[in-house]
Amino acid sequence: MNPVKRSLISLHFTVMLLGGTALFSKLIPLSATDITFGRSLFGFIALFIVVKLSGESLKLNNKKDYFVGIGLGIIMAAHWVTYFAAMQYASVSVGIIALFTFPVITVLIGPVFEKIRISWQDIVSALVVLVGIGFIVPSASLTNDVTLGVIIGVFSAFLYAVRNLSHRKYFSHYSGYKAMAYQMMVICPCLLFFVSDEFTSMNTKTALMLILLGTVFTALPHTMVANALKHLRAKTFSLVACMQPFYGVVFAIVLLNESPTWQTLVGGLLVISAAVYETVNAHKEQKALKEQTPNS
Template identity: 35%
Template sequence: MENSHNKNLSLLLLATLFISTSGVLGKYIALPSEVIILCRASFASVFMYLFCRFKKVNLKIKSRKDFFSFTISGFFMGAHWVTYFIALKLSNVALGMLSLYTFPVITAFLEPFFSKQKLNPIHIFFAILVLIGVYILVPDFSLNNDQLKGILFGILSAFCYALRNLTLKKHIKNYNGSALMLHQMVIVSVLLSPVLFLSDFSNFESQLPFLVLIALLTTAIGHTMMVNSLKHFSISTASIISSVQPIFGIIIAFVFVNEIPSINTFIGGGLILLTVVLESIRIRK
């Protein structure tokens, strides 16, 4: 039993590590953000379709209402990815990933609009901690500062991600996780298809290996492993463990591209991650 638990925990950590590669890949693939996301979603659609066929996963959408809901959540997923990659390119891996991790508190504030749940006063305290953390992260409150722009795009990405999760939440019990991810990848690909005619693909061939890597390792394998881990861990436990994603991302950026975060990044990021851990522990209790 203990060996099984350790194996499942190791797989969850490995999934978190794989997803964390999005930071470095998103910043350093030499293509516009919208092109990266189109390629990521399109390639991931192929990989996940083959996986679902191999596993004989039911891909049928049960109603028009569900299709509409999937389309809305797919839009938010695409917006989340595009704004996140813009944040990475404007700032750095550490600031981009840490600003994205404001999404748990944003989710807590938005959830009352999607359910009968009332706003908990503790979330106001967490929001204040997050705002302090963001304040410490920002080096200069000027719209001419690319790092501030990056952080703002990161927070916008977190807002879109929270809306995506809240929109998709009601379907988790009725659909296979891999099928949900596949539908989202197809929708993101369709919504971003105009990018084929509007954006610069001049570096496509040289960047193709990295695009395949982010689609296969980060998206198809990483996210599928994360979904499968929920069979063995509660969402709260998975959330606590996934909060190490920015830490993994910072380490990967340091090892591969020698990106060294400032002391303000550690302090501000620590406050943001602290709210994630505290909220996850509170829910679990």
């Protein structure tokens, strides 16, 4: 099997693993904060081993990078907590669809980070996402858990977009697994004082689930992404990554017996369609920009 085909298969498996992380919001009987702390703790240990085996270290290049890394870790902590909280309030299906508003949010807040303009197509994408979210939200009341879950999920998507844009601009010169290891190292002390008594008194089954989440469903896929990108274009990765909600919803239906309503499925289709469009459009713009830039 050639390296490209092998990397593509590996990438789909990676996205399936990332989609599976949503299940742990229901499978682990802990709060979103406790789950995030456990995920980060065991994920950091696993990635720290990967970094060491690769011959690298967690040492950064300069003082500025340490400040950036700490900032990214804090944002990532808030993102993961709200990610799991959204699914605990609503459902895995609703939460993961709400999260995938982030490609459109990225486009809308991109001008703050990069010298780009918002096109009318981006505005249309944003409207499509709003319509999609409108299908998912059952009522306008915050007393409704599903509505609250959607709002928290979209806020999590906003945090994820800010993290991704900041990472791309200030931290992308580090390998993916090293960057994630550093950010998870920051997450642990950030959440340490918010961990509940249930975390320290959890049973063996819960501990094993957290280890599984932190290693197989977090450290492993981030390592696999770094390896897959050696043979695949970033555009290919981004498009395959848009399959994550599909895998997450399928897993929720099969393993958790969730029954998404037709409104959730239609809303999800609209949100993911906008995400795919923005992914394709972003790479077209990057390609056009490179073609316009003269060789130095």
